[in-house]
Amino acid sequence: MKNKTYLIFAILGISIISILYGYTKFTVPKDKMGEMNCTENPTTLRTSLFEPTIENKHIPSTNKTPKGMVWIPGGEFSMGSNIEDESLCSLKGVTKDASPIHRVYIDGFYMDKTEVTNEEYEKFVKATGYVTVAEQKPTKEEFPTAAEEDLITGSVVFTPTPTAVNLDNFLQWWSYVGKADWRHPEGPGSSIKGREKYPVVHIAYEDALAYATWVGKRLPTEAEWEFAARGGKTGNLYTWGNILKPNGEYQANIYQGRFPIKDGDTGEDGFKGIAPTAQFKPNPYGLYDMAGNVWEWTNDWYSNDYYQYLSTKEKVSKNPQGPIASNDPSEPNQKKKVHRGGSFLCTDQYCTRYMVGTRGKGEVRSAANHLGFRCVVSK
Numbered sequence: 001m002k003n004k005t006y007l008i009f010a011i012l013g014i015s016i017i018s019i020l021y022g023y024t025k026f027t028v029p030k031d032k033m034g035e036m037n038c039t040e041n042p043t044t045l046r047t048s049l050f051e052p053t054i055e056n057k058h059i060p061s062t063n064k065t066p067k068g069m070v071w072i073p074g075g076e077f078s079m080g081s082n083i084e085d086e087s088l089c090s091l092k093g094v095t096k097d098a099s100p101i102h103r104v105y106i107d108g109f110y111m112d113k114t115e116v117t118n119e120e121y122e123k124f125v126k127a128t129g130y131v132t133v134a135e136q137k138p139t140k141e142e143f144p145t146a147a148e149e150d151l152i153t154g155s156v157v158f159t160p161t162p163t164a165v166n167l168d169n170f171l172q173w174w175s176y177v178g179k180a181d182w183r184h185p186e187g188p189g190s191s192i193k194g195r196e197k198y199p200v201v202h203i204a205y206e207d208a209l210a211y212a213t214w215v216g217k218r219l220p221t222e223a224e225w226e227f228a229a230r231g232g233k234t235g236n237l238y239t240w241g242n243i244l245k246p247n248g249e250y251q252a253n254i255y256q257g258r259f260p261i262k263d264g265d266t267g268e269d270g271f272k273g274i275a276p277t278a279q280f281k282p283n284p285y286g287l288y289d290m291a292g293n294v295w296e297w298t299n300d301w302y303s304n305d306y307y308q309y310l311s312t313k314e315k316v317s318k319n320p321q322g323p324i325a326s327n328d329p330s331e332p333n334q335k336k337k338v339h340r341g342g343s344f345l346c347t348d349q350y351c352t353r354y355m356v357g358t359r360g361k362g363e364v365r366s367a368a369n370h371l372g373f374r375c376v377v378s379k
């Protein structure tokens with residue numbers, strides 16, 4: 001069975017490379033494996049490329065706020081990452097597709113305070129009979145070269161390695177697990193019992209969109225997501241400021257310890273692996289978990305040079321909706337949407353995309369056990 005699942009992983013692999021979310025290929029010296037430390041970023045000068053956030057003044061009546069949502073005023077802000085942060089933690093490629101910093105205006109909107117939870121998604125599935133992509137048997141049309149016996153339902157699950165590994169091959173810690181889906185986050189034998197308040201995972205883009213439509217909402221644009229995550233602040237490195245651990249305290253569920261080895265996650269932030277929603281302080285808009293825990297789908301197609309395009313097109317981009325088509329030169333045949341926020345697997349050793357101005361990406365029909373979403377509503 002292991003060979004079979006590995007084989008289908010290889011078949012599907014090309015479409016799940018993006019599961020790395022900001023896959024950053026680099027090599028760690030053997031004596032440093034799993035032991036890199038992120039130096040706190042200096043706060044001086046790093047906001048110099050950002051112009052002040054100017055929030056819209058209009059605040060709708062609070063009795064109009066949908067349950068479980070908060071008002072995001074919108075306005076004008078500087079979006080993206082400093083190229084100087086490229087060197088953060090010695091990683092390369094972290095901010096490359098999030099540059100240059102460019103000026104964006106968005107209208108106000110409502111946003112879910114938390115990621116959509118298992119119990120919320122279950123209500124949707126019970127009401128509609130919806131079947132997620134992970135629960136659908138892959139078809140011969142979709143994977144013409146796959147053997148019939150390899151076409152099994154499932155999804156991609158983080159699988160820690162027995163020992164320390166070099167971080168240049170993600171296949172070492174991601175596995176395609178048969179029958180893994182939102183009800184079985186780690187595969188057969190696992191369940192969401194007791195995880196009602198955890199974010200739903202193994203959600204492909206169309207699964208997120210189907211829920212959002214059913215509940216009368218929509219998925220955020222990438223610009224809406226970043227404006228909301230920044231909480232009205234200007235140019236911060238994280239949703240909470242510029243220091244990873246103010247007063248020595250973690251502000252999000254990310255990964256500490258040696259990545260990605262078995263029992264390597266020390267849970268110093270309070271959680272080994274995924275956490276229930278809203279376990280850390282909200283940002284100034286009242287949004288929880290805009291960094292870490294699970295990645296979130298946005299509605300925008302991913303293009304590595306979209307920020308470049310916007311910055312040359314106009315001084316202030318108004319309500320940008322993303323490029324008209326996906327464009328990832330590393331996998332040009334894959335249709336990808338933007339992911340944001342990073343996950344419980346993001347570490348300063350590998351993926352620092354809990355930094356608020358950085359971007360992730362994912363093939364639209366691929367999912368994993370650290371990928372979820374939240375919804376928005378226009379006023």
Ligand SMILES: [Ca+2]
Pocket residue numbers: 253254255256267268269270271272273344
């Ligand atoms: Ca953690």
